[in-house]
Amino acid sequence: MEDQLYTTTTQCKTWSFGPSTLATIRANTNAAGTRSIKRGWKRARVEASTANTPLATTPIPSNTPTPVPTPSIDPLSVPDPVTLTPTEELTLVNYYMLRMMAMSDGFGFPSSVKATACVFLSRFHLHHSVHAYHPKHLLTTILFLATKTENNYLSTAEFCKRIPKLTPEAILKYEFKIAGGIGWDFEIRHPLRGADGGIMELLSALASPNGDPGIQVLKEKLGQDPIRRVTNAAGRMKAHLTKEALVSDVYYHYTPPQIFLGALWLADKELAEGYIEWRFGENSTMGRVVKKKKKDRKGKDKVTEDDAAVEAPKAAPLAPKLIPTVIACAEMMQKAQEYEKFTVDMLKKIDKKLHQCQNPQKFLGAGSPIGIGNDVPKKPSEDGPPPEKKRKAEEDLFGGSLHGN
Amino acid sequence: MSAPTGPSTSSTLGNAKRTLPFGNGNGNDTPLLAMAAETGDVKLQNDDSDASDNDDPDDLNTRIKKKYTKDRKLGEGAYAVVNLGHRRATATESAVPVAIKKIKVNTEFRDGITMDAIREVKYLRELHHPNIIALLDVFSSKNQNLCLVLEFLDSDLEMIIRDTSQTLSMGDIKSWMLMSLRGLWWCHKSFVIHRDIKPNNLLLAANGVLKLADFGLARSFADPKRNMTHQVITRWYRPPELFYGAKHYSSSVDIFSLGLVFCELMLRTPFLAGNTDLHQLELICQWLGTPTEENWPGVSSLPGYHDAGGAQVKERGTDFFMNTFIAAGESGVELLMKMLRLDPRKRCTARAALDAKWFSQEPYPTLPANLPKKGGGKGIEKVGSDLKRKAGELFNTPDERGKKVARKLDFGGGGG
Numbered sequence: 001m002e003d004q005l006y007t008t009t010t011q012c013k014t015w016s017f018g019p020s021t022l023a024t025i026r027a028n029t030n031a032a033g034t035r036s037i038k039r040g041w042k043r044a045r046v047e048a049s050t051a052n053t054p055l056a057t058t059p060i061p062s063n064t065p066t067p068v069p070t071p072s073i074d075p076l077s078v079p080d081p082v083t084l085t086p087t088e089e090l091t092l093v094n095y096y097m098l099r100m101m102a103m104s105d106g107f108g109f110p111s112s113v114k115a116t117a118c119v120f121l122s123r124f125h126l127h128h129s130v131h132a133y134h135p136k137h138l139l140t141t142i143l144f145l146a147t148k149t150e151n152n153y154l155s156t157a158e159f160c161k162r163i164p165k166l167t168p169e170a171i172l173k174y175e176f177k178i179a180g181g182i183g184w185d186f187e188i189r190h191p192l193r194g195a196d197g198g199i200m201e202l203l204s205a206l207a208s209p210n211g212d213p214g215i216q217v218l219k220e221k222l223g224q225d226p227i228r229r230v231t232n233a234a235g236r237m238k239a240h241l242t243k244e245a246l247v248s249d250v251y252y253h254y255t256p257p258q259i260f261l262g263a264l265w266l267a268d269k270e271l272a273e274g275y276i277e278w279r280f281g282e283n284s285t286m287g288r289v290v291k292k293k294k295k296d297r298k299g300k301d302k303v304t305e306d307d308a309a310v311e312a313p314k315a316a317p318l319a320p321k322l323i324p325t326v327i328a329c330a331e332m333m334q335k336a337q338e339y340e341k342f343t344v345d346m347l348k349k350i351d352k353k354l355h356q357c358q359n360p361q362k363f364l365g366a367g368s369p370i371g372i373g374n375d376v377p378k379k380p381s382e383d384g385p386p387p388e389k390k391r392k393a394e395e396d397l398f399g400g401s402l403h404g405n
Numbered sequence: 406m407s408a409p410t411g412p413s414t415s416s417t418l419g420n421a422k423r424t425l426p427f428g429n430g431n432g433n434d435t436p437l438l439a440m441a442a443e444t445g446d447v448k449l450q451n452d453d454s455d456a457s458d459n460d461d462p463d464d465l466n467t468r469i470k471k472k473y474t475k476d477r478k479l480g481e482g483a484y485a486v487v488n489l490g491h492r493r494a495t496a497t498e499s500a501v502p503v504a505i506k507k508i509k510v511n512t513e514f515r516d517g518i519t520m521d522a523i524r525e526v527k528y529l530r531e532l533h534h535p536n537i538i539a540l541l542d543v544f545s546s547k548n549q550n551l552c553l554v555l556e557f558l559d560s561d562l563e564m565i566i567r568d569t570s571q572t573l574s575m576g577d578i579k580s581w582m583l584m585s586l587r588g589l590w591w592c593h594k595s596f597v598i599h600r601d602i603k604p605n606n607l608l609l610a611a612n613g614v615l616k617l618a619d620f621g622l623a624r625s626f627a628d629p630k631r632n633m634t635h636q637v638i639t640r641w642y643r644p645p646e647l648f649y650g651a652k653h654y655s656s657s658v659d660i661f662s663l664g665l666v667f668c669e670l671m672l673r674t675p676f677l678a679g680n681t682d683l684h685q686l687e688l689i690c691q692w693l694g695t696p697t698e699e700n701w702p703g704v705s706s707l708p709g710y711h712d713a714g715g716a717q718v719k720e721r722g723t724d725f726f727m728n729t730f731i732a733a734g735e736s737g738v739e740l741l742m743k744m745l746r747l748d749p750r751k752r753c754t755a756r757a758a759l760d761a762k763w764f765s766q767e768p769y770p771t772l773p774a775n776l777p778k779k780g781g782g783k784g785i786e787k788v789g790s791d792l793k794r795k796a797g798e799l800f801n802t803p804d805e806r807g808k809k810v811a812r813k814l815d816f817g818g819g820g821g
Contacts, residue, residue: 005594005595008533008595009531010530010531078457094741143461145517145518146514148516148520148523149523149527151624151625153520155516156515168515168516172516172517174543175518176466176518176549176551177519179518180465180543180544181546184526185530186523186526186527186530187527187528187530187531209538258598285780286471317432
């Protein structure tokens with residue numbers, strides 16, 4: 001299943017890592033981001049202490065949610081802000097990924113666009129710290145780029161019609177940065193198509209009156225209405241593939257077919273196990289379909305044939321090796337469900353930390369904002385709404401509202 | 406299919422020649438990671454001036470840009486400027502000539518990176534094959550123009566075909582067909598349809614090796630039920646199903662185009678050179694046969710199908726092809742006929758074509774190094790102009806471009 005062709009893809013060559021390597025990359029990116037914040041603060045501090053104007057006259061936005069420094073404080077004595085940890089960075093990125101998924105669904109884009117956009121976001125932040133690139137400034141650009149790379153182009157004009165206050169310039173501003181930041185690797189291999197194929201294969205085998213012995217065994221396991229059971233599981237699997245598979249790190253660690261099976265495992269463990277046994281088990285009758293084909297020519301799609309042809313000469317069944325991998329992949333996806341449970345308070349805390357890091361001028365009275373996006377004038381609504389609008393504040397906390405999509 | 410992939414495979418396949426901005430995904434790529442981390446540093450040092458222009462992707466971009474020199478312009482068109490360039494010599498490698506294709510900001514397309522560029526980059530980043538042009542690097546210029554650094558190739562098959570002072574032997578033709586089919590096989594195996602196969606997109610390296618170029622119209626195989634546009638492939642090489650407005654088609658469109666290139670190599674002039682789309686379809690009907698329900702079941706239900714009226718020509722058989730393309734011999738004609746079948750489902754695949762008897766019979770395919778060449782200055786200029794053309798165009802002059810192109814891509818939902 002892990003075919004030769006996959007090993008030639010940029011996804012495999014450039015964007016697959018072992019867990020420890022991935023953690024190291026993230027730690028390095030985080031360290032670079034942290035250093036950049038420190039440097040920005042250092043500069044701001046120098047500016048503040050050399051500025052002629054007394055600190056007290058520095059205009060400080062009255063509605064800022066951050067503590068207002070008192071004029072008596074010497075800028076040199078203000079400590080450096082606490083920067084985000086790699087985990088916090090990841091949490092923030094994943095939160096925005098969920099936002100982007102909602103945005104994509106609002107547009108009614110196909111899952112391939114949504115999934116590609118999510119992978120772009122994740123890959124970009126693998127090498128670019130949120131300290132310098134707040135994801136909230138990148139979402140529309142990434143989604144727009146994904147519509148182009150997935151052959152589902154929607155003009156910036158259309159984007160702007162659907163998202164209030166968005167301008168084409170804002171979408172395009174960081175397009176080159178994103179494209180370069182993901183190494184121009186636009187082709188993403190998703191498990192979605194393989195998953196569709198697998199389910200089709202399973203359904204047609206189950207529906208076939210004279211299926212091979214393996215499918216009969218599987219059919220019995222699946223209870224009264226096997227077709228229905230598969231269809232229901234497929235629905236849940238698709239949901240996992242368009243959410244947990246993207247929010248978790250499985251794209252970095254597993255091949256698309258492994259992710260498909262992992263998602264099927266989450267959706268219906270017994271079904272996934274039975275399917276793997278049928279396709280790759282010791283007594284797999286699928287593995288010998290090449291010969292069988294001569295006898296019954298119907299019902300098998302092309303993919304099956306090719307796979308079977310590859311499997312046929314192999315002596316050892318794949319299932320015993322495959323199952324632990326699939327379980328590990330499924331577990332990794334399941335763990336990602338925690339991202340949905342993150343409380344707004346927690347995210348708010350992270351965002352507040354980041355805000356402080358990126359805006360030394362608000363604490364020192366001099367210096368300039370750090371990172372992208374801060375060069376555009378902020379809309380007042382983003383800078384801490386009054387407490388009575390708390391509910392709305394939660395929704396607006398991380399950028400513009402997506403209502404109306 | 407055991408453990409997560411990556412480390413084990415990349416050692417064999419992580420081709421050192423390609424530039425991977427973030428390392429190879431090996432477990433031990435510490436120096437590269439350190440480099441990535443450093444870029445973060447560089448960024449913030451500079452951001453007093455303008456935070457948006459001095460961050461890592463740009464810095465990485467600058468590093469890539471600095472690897473190349475720009476020597477002189479090879480050609481300029483509405484779509485792109487092509488410069489001859491060199492990859493600077495390093496301690497270990499000497500300077501290598503490259504073609505730098507700078508995509509101009511398109512006046513019609515105001516939405517950032519154009520679709521042609523997106524496609525070309527997307528597919529060339531993935532397709533690595535001796536018979537497919539290599540994309541060495543991508544960077545953006547100061548003015549946010551996209552620059553593709555491509556393998557430098559001196560000439561193209563069209564120049565060879567047009568240069569009537571040269572005689573092309575059947576072994577030569579066999580060799581070019583073989584190399585084209587190999588490149589095409591790899592595209593199709595990777596689920597990519599080229600959609601613009603024609604002689605001037607088949608480029609020739611100085612050592613005679615042929616390479617497929619210009620992936621500006623390429624696309625992946627579509628998901629079932631998603632529509633595809635039929636406005637692709639330069640008219641003279643376009644298969645009948647596209648004239649009938651088929652919304653679902655396959656890699657067999659490329660096979661048909663290459664079949665016509667095969668004819669052209671023998672005739673030394675385009676076999677079917679229609680003046681309009683309608684005329685082109687007439688030529689197909691006249692020379693290859695009229696598509697009917699009999700020779701192509703289902704053809705009449707294609708959206709643009711129309712009964713051409715007039716005399717129905719039966720799909721041409723061996724006799725016709727043997728008369729017209731006798732030089733190819735029996736096995737050559739057999740292959741040609743399989744490539745030019747009216748019904749796309751009956752056309753052979755690239756893989757099957759490679760298995761054709763023709764290739765293993767005498768005269769054997771000429772070794773690339775011994776193939777006729779059209780080197781020298783003129784060749785370079787011509788390839789420069791090939792690279793800068795918009796995909797799907799035959800001519801560079803603005804007048805002709807308007808009329809004869811196959812390019813009105815429908816980007817709307819599900820198209821393309």
